[in-house]
Amino acid sequence: MTDRLRDKIIPVTAILAAIVVAWYAGSYAMNAPFQRDLDRRAGVTSTTWEFVAKTMSQPKPTLPAPHQVAVNFVENTFFRKLSSNRSLVYHAAVTLSSTVLGFAFGTILGIAIAVCIVHVVTLDRSLMPWIITSQTIPILALAPMIIVVLAAVGITGLIPKALISTYLSFFPVAVGMVKGLRSPELTHLDLMHTYHASPGQVFWKLRVPASVPFLFASMKVAVAASLVGAIVGELPTGAVAGIGSKLLSGSYYSQTIDMFAALVAGSVVAVLLVSLVGLAGRITERVMGGRPA
Amino acid sequence: MTFLRILPWQALLALVLCATALLNLPLVVTDAGAAAGTAWPIMALLAAAALLPLLRLPRLFEAAFLFVAVHAAAWLLIAAIAGNEGGATASFFALVAASWLLAWRLVTVLSRMRPRARGLDILLRLLVPALFGVWLLILWEAIVRGAGIPFILLPPPSLIGLRIANSLPILAADVQQTIFKAVLVGYALGCAAGFAVAILADRYMFLRRGLMPIGNMVSALPIIGVAPIMVMWFGFDWPSKAAVVVIMTFFPMLVNTVAGLAAAGAMERDLMRTYAAGYWQTLFKLRLPAAAPFIFNALKINSTLALIGAIVAEFFGTPVVGMGFRISTEVGRMNVDMVWAEIAVAALAGSIFYGVLALIERAATFWHPSVRGG
CATH class of the missing domain: 1.10.3720.10 (MetI-like)
Incomplete structure (x- = not known):
């Protein structure tokens, strides 16, 4: 069991975690220019953390953050009627x-x-x-x-x-x-x-x-x-x-x-x-x- | 009835079909209701070809006569139906079937030949599948024309060939856009990235253990689905298609190269150790050459994947040039012959791509048993 943990589970989880982190970083980098543009037009100045959070919650982002995809997937898989066009x-x-x-x-x-x-x-x-x-x-x-x-x-x-x-x-x-x-x-x-x-x-x-x-x-x-x-x-x-x-x-x-x-x-x-x-x-x-x- | 035992079943059936055709003349009915086409020379050719085994000629003569007779018959049949599409009678189809059966007989005779000379053997190995392909086209042409299938649904091969000849500039521009820009750039980048990551994964055990299960799983996923996203990110022109190709070719290269790097035997590795060779020396002198068959396998798989990726990505939006663009718009305008022309070009490009890789492989892995054993 420990062999399996060391040889498979830990490396795979580590790589997957690295992918998710890279994904978040990528979605910040790709969504930031548009968000900056929006903020400038609205005349809003936000702290760094608020800004990061905003890039991760756009309705039509360039690269959606993993949690947005996960929420959408779970919602449209488990909480829709099967006959619905969005299911x-x-x-x-x-x-x-x-x-x-x-x-x-x-x-x-x-x-x-x-x-x-x-x-x-x-x-x-x-x-x-x-x-x-x-x-x-x-x-x-x-x-x-x-x-x-x-x-x-x-x-x-x-x-x-x-x-x-x-x-x-x-x-x-x-x-x-x-x-x-x-x-x-x-x-x-x-x-x-x-x-x-x-x-x-x-x-x-x-x-x-x-x-x-x-x-x-x-x-x-x-x-x-x-x-x-x-x-x-x-x-x-x-x-x-x-x-x-x-x-x-x-x-x-x-x-x-x-x-x-x-x-x-x-x-x-x-x-x-x-x-x-x-x-x-x-x-x-x-x-x-x-x-x- | 000894001749019944000498004649092969294809010849017997062809004779029966010739007799049926004789009872159902004329061959072709024109729109005006008149009979057209002379069936006699065709029937004479086919009957002679069918009765040929009775003479017990050498195989080579039999094959040569069959070759000439069936192709002349096919030529005459198609010449009779051209211009009178849809006017074929039962007699026409019986004769088409008879010539196809005799062509099968020809292929059977050819596949049983075992010539001593090596050159002749290779020629025969090429001729047999070539005949099969030619007869596929002949049957396609004869059936489409004979049954009067509207050309807008399924054009006969001769029209597709004509269309290719007439629109060479358009086809060349599409090939330039799709293959020389999107496919080649994406293929080179994707394969190089897959190779580099494979070397890294080979160096670091942890990375390999983490990446391999993921890589194996990804190979089953419908990666082609990223195409619309890439089109959104990189715009309509070829970079977005190249990006799809990079993603599609990366994982097969990674998985195969890692598998190949593990292929060098323990004995050879021990030998390198006794020479006090370092990691990189062992890699370049022993393990990469040993991995070459696996790497070439990945390169071949990727050649098809790259073409598919680029063409399908163009379905999601392109500038007004490119093979996928042409296919999707001409389908919309019901110019099916142009679509077939594009597909024929894509098939040719795919086969050339694959063939070039196979030739390079033969030259690079000349030591491998599968090449050496010939």
């Missing part, structure tokens, strides 16, 4: 629904592609290079077009956003699963051969179990990517609902505190999703009889 839970739920839908599609598609690539030589030689190349392409640039074109055809709402998430999340899963399905060593494959196992048996009894750790590792990457896809997908819809639209409307009206609170909400969702996938991975491995390495 962060509502916006997070909108983003979460398209993230999860897109992630599910993407994972299924990625696994299917990986299974095909591992079993068909033609696809391995022709499709795999494209999957790798596609990782070098800024796919997110497609997002506005997908949304607008699908809206022109009459498809709006959840599906277009989920498609962007699907698109972002299936690459990591496909690449990870190809690696995983190929991870059994030659000796293991030879052993299956001596058992006279059919290709189906080799697949289900050797390749699939061997690929599970790879699957969950790449699913963690995929779920983070699909959240980014959902947030960017909300931008061109004209700020209706979701964390992305909250950011956009915040930037229209320079409501920095709202924007930071939305960012915090997005980060909380990301951490929750990644840890859920990690937890599912650990449970699956335990159920399958894996031993902690």
Whole structure:
């Protein structure tokens, strides 16, 4: 326990505290010029401490102080009705629904592609290079077009956003699963051969179990990517609902505190999703009889 | 029925599709209701290509003939439909499907070849995916034109190519603004800062223990969300985009470099100790070279992230030039072909960026097993 305290908790807390202190200093430095201007016009002279306090309580600061963001976040998360347009839970739920839908599609598609690539030589030689190349392409640039074109055809709402998430999340899963399905060593494959196992048996009894750790590792990457896809997908819809639209409307009206609170909400969702996938991975491995390495 | 056993399934299916096409002639109906397009040469080509295995020619001849036949057939099909968009009959789609199946057969034949010469092998490894890409474009063109999908929703590749050729000055200005200013400056600053902090974190245990969990967590966060804030702070021009890129590239570089610096083996470190090498000597002569594969991995990940960051940041406000600006405004004006042109340029830029990094990596880490083993 003391080891854990010394090796992890104290250093992390210290760094976080340093970040918060730097944040306060930054918010004083960035808000001070505007506050000085305000004071001069109002003809107010304030003591140093009053001035510092004022820079930390502007309604639309350049850089909101951490406590302003925290208050806004807590207020909009816990003290609003869920149907309210200001409730962060509502916006997070909108983003979460398209993230999860897109992630599910993407994972299924990625696994299917990986299974095909591992079993068909033609696809391995022709499709795999494209999957790798596609990782070098800024796919997110497609997002506005997908949304607008699908809206022109009459498809709006959840599906277009989920498609962007699907698109972002299936690459990591496909690449990870190809690696995983190929991870059994030659000796293991030879052993299956001596058992006279059919290709189906080799697949289900050797390749699939061997690929599970790879699957969950790449699913963690995929779920983070699909959240980014959902947030960017909300931008061109004209700020209706979701964390992305909250950011956009915040930037229209320079409501920095709202924007930071939305960012915090997005980060909380990301951490929750990644840890859920990690937890599912650990449970699956335990159920399958894996031993902690 | 021995020939049924000799013919591959793609060829059999292609023959069936040719027969279906024969029953459903004409190939294309013009707006006036007249039949257009001559199906005979296409069918002759495809049938010959499908029946080719019966002659038991050497693989190379078979591949060469298939190559010529399927591409000539595709060319004729697209020439027949061009100008009569939306007039395709079942016969047209059957022939498109037949030529695609034979193209698949061609790729199968090519992927089974194992040439002895190294140069030929590399050529084949490039040709197979190139064919796949070409056929994706051919199918896109044939289906969009054949089914008469409005070009405003999904333009065929030929129109996108035309648009790229016609608007080179605009595209060049956008690339100049987004890639040469925002992406490159932000990328250099972000990677350099990540690297410097990683060296510091390596020197001081406390810093490393504190920063690593944070860095790992941040990599999962939607950092792209800081884009509107940066636009507010640094204005509409490229510095705000560069700032987004700096933030997006910093953490992958930090995490990978720290991991890489731990990669040098205990034996090698002991050797350096027996030489009485100092911290900095060990760092430059042993640990940084050992970390190079990790650092290059981060540089490659960051090349994509930097492009995405700069383009998405431009969605939040820009001067009237830039790739993200062009994409968002042309989408609003329903100039979808210009959007596709911009995306094609972005894809090309991303691939070149990545490719250059991969080449530098091969040159710099020539000693690494993954490069040496070739």
